[in-house]
Amino acid sequence: MTDEPNAAPAAPGLAGLLPVALSAVLFAGFLALVPQVADGGAIRLAWDWVPTLGIALSFLVDGLSLTFALLISGIGALVFLYSWAYLGRKPEFGRYTLFLTGFMLSMLGLVLADNLIALFVFWELTTITSYLLIGFNHEQADARRAALQALFVTGAGALAMLAGFILLGFTAGSFELSVILAQGEALRAHALYLPILILILAGTFTKSAQFPFHFWLPNAMAAPTPVSAFLHSATMVKAGVYLMARLHPALSGTEIWMWSLTIFGAITAVFASVVALRQTDLKQALAYTTLMALGTLTLFLGQESGYAMTAFATFLIVHSLYKAALFLVVGNIDYATGTRDARILGGLARTMPVTAFAAALAAMSMAGLPPFLGFIGKELKYAGALAVASEPLVVAGAILIASALMLAVAGVVAIRPFWLPPGGAFPRQPRPAPWPMLTGPVILALLGATFGIYPDTLERALVAPTVAALLGSAEEAKPLVLWAGVNLPLILSVATIVLGVTIYAFKLRLRAALARAEAALPSFDAGWDRFLKGLNRVAVWQTRVIQPGVLRFYIFVTFVTVLIGAAGTMLARGALPALPSLSTVTWDGLALSLLIVAGAAIAAVTGSRIAAMAALGVVGIAVAMIFIVFGAPDVAITQLLVETLVVVLVAVALLRLPALDPPGTRDRRPRDAVLAGAVGLTVTLTLLAVIERPLDRSLTDYFETASWVEAFGRNIVNVILVDFRALDTFGEIAVVVIAALSAYALLRTTDKRRPE
């Protein structure tokens, strides 16, 4: 599952540098907005999109969306720079850049959108572009499967979410988020609150890979490493977290919100950090720690307190910085040695000192050691957990376990490959990474350290405005400080470090135990395969039922549909005709009707071909006679001619065809007879209902008066056919010609499959 990085750094190319410039410009633009937003001035832009449905293309820049936008564009710029060196020599690099740029822009649209429908469109754009990115190495079956899995899981969640959005929009009377967020009280009291919440959480939990939908995320590691760095740090999976944060003012504060987010978040965090330790592939280990971070963020969004929100905002930034840095570090290790196996790697500090330095800084931030931003984040997490009203100990306990395991994983990623002796031979001689691949990790790691030492800047610029967006007031934000004195969070921090180091020391034994436990437990990933297989089986079964390949079945269903449609409508509308009067019946009309009835009956039941042919002839001639009796001699002539031809053709065909029924059988089908009778009755009733109504003769009147005056013909029917409706007649002739040509072609072709 390696993605074969470049042999050597590429020469500068437009495809490589253009997106770097684009995202850097965007980043600078967002950065320029920071002072205004930090002063409480949210910026809103709107264009009409589908005004009749109340859908606008509107954007909102407040603390929350600006924080996300900065992370996305900033980390985006570094990832693009990295990709240029990492993948620039690949022939598919142009496509890769296109996908990744599309993804970044969709993600920016998602976090800035102020309209639910626009947000949904951007949300699905990220789903599609991430599908393309995860499946970028499409020659590998793993990558294709992972991409499809991510698409299905997040796509299914998004559909539920769309339903939730629509309910929410109608409940609030607007699809504009800025309007919806102001109606928290009314929404929470509304009868539709629960369905809305469940549907939207289905979208956010799948997108942000919360347990039990977590399984797609580690598989998404099939993507090239820079993509993983981007998806996992600031984007894709954070989209779900973003949406929960965005809707926090409108939907939070109820028991169900608090419990579902707390429970799912806590389970995800603990479960993921335990599984992370078990991984030997560095990239996989990092993937699981992303799950842990998402769980923690979800958990905090379940709460209301200023501590929890400050912890959320801070940890969001901390995690994005160190996670992107560490993924890029792993990419460098892969590039240098050709492997990501933690059991083999070691002693790389000499070959790649810069990477080792960045890895150490980022890992210490991840481990939550002072003086890094991660330490402040962890202190706030404990403070936030202890501020949880109902079950502070459970929440704090979950965070303690997760943080300790996180510290151990940080050790696996940053200590083992660089400072300890190697555990085996590398696939290739280690080589240093080129500068574009070092810039990203170093900048991100240094930022983690700088913000740790000078947290005030970050607090004023991003954390407090984010908390203001969540709770409505920047006053609620708690200060970010490195040394808050000896208090409970500090004690918990010390406990975390001790526990984490212990776990690290015993990690080999733990890993073996975890591997055994994992083998014993049912796997979600395998469950997914079973689910897909089951889905396929249902599809096969359903196809067999609906399309059995039996012509009679299709015809039967068609007639049943006609019957239900026509008879059902008549019954439902009460349009049944009155009993007709038969006073105008003439003797010749009655005789011809009886002929038709007799002919139809004989044709239907006879087993003899000759009798059937004669019956068809009788019906045809009787119909022609009706045309004569009721003033349609032209129609009658045509009918007689056609009827004669029908009988001749059938007779010719019968010379070469076998008997109607196989020997010893008779054609008796009571079920078909019932349906046939019902359809016949429906036609009779429909026709009776039609002739009850007065006839609209306006067209006939027109033809009668215009036939001689305009078209100089005294036979009105002929004039209609060859003059007023000449094009119809031309079409009719074309149909006959096509039928004749096709019949000729059918008779002329030779058949290779003729049975012996």
Place this chain on the structure above:
Amino acid sequence: MEALLAVTIGVLVAGAVYLMLARNVLRFIFGLVLISNAANLVIFTAGRLTPGEPPLIPEGADAPVGTVANALPQALVLTAIVIGFGLFAFALVLMFRAYTSLGTLQSDEMRVAEPRDDGL
């Protein structure tokens, strides 16, 4: 008179549907012939019946004199008869060809396009 024809057409349709549901495709074609006749009669009857007066304009007049049969359904039926015949002729040849290729007239046994055991 229209009412009587409505009943007659109902019987004709019933016979046609019964034949079209048969296993033997030759019977299906018989049903096709009957149902085209029924359809033509429906159009004709829906335009009302006028005994013995074809829609013609006598010499010296600009329009029909007195009540004549409705010309519009007649024109429609004329077209329909011809197209119905085209359809019939093609269906008959197709059936004939199917028989020479497959050696059967039973539609249940014509499974080339949708084999019985397609694994999907």
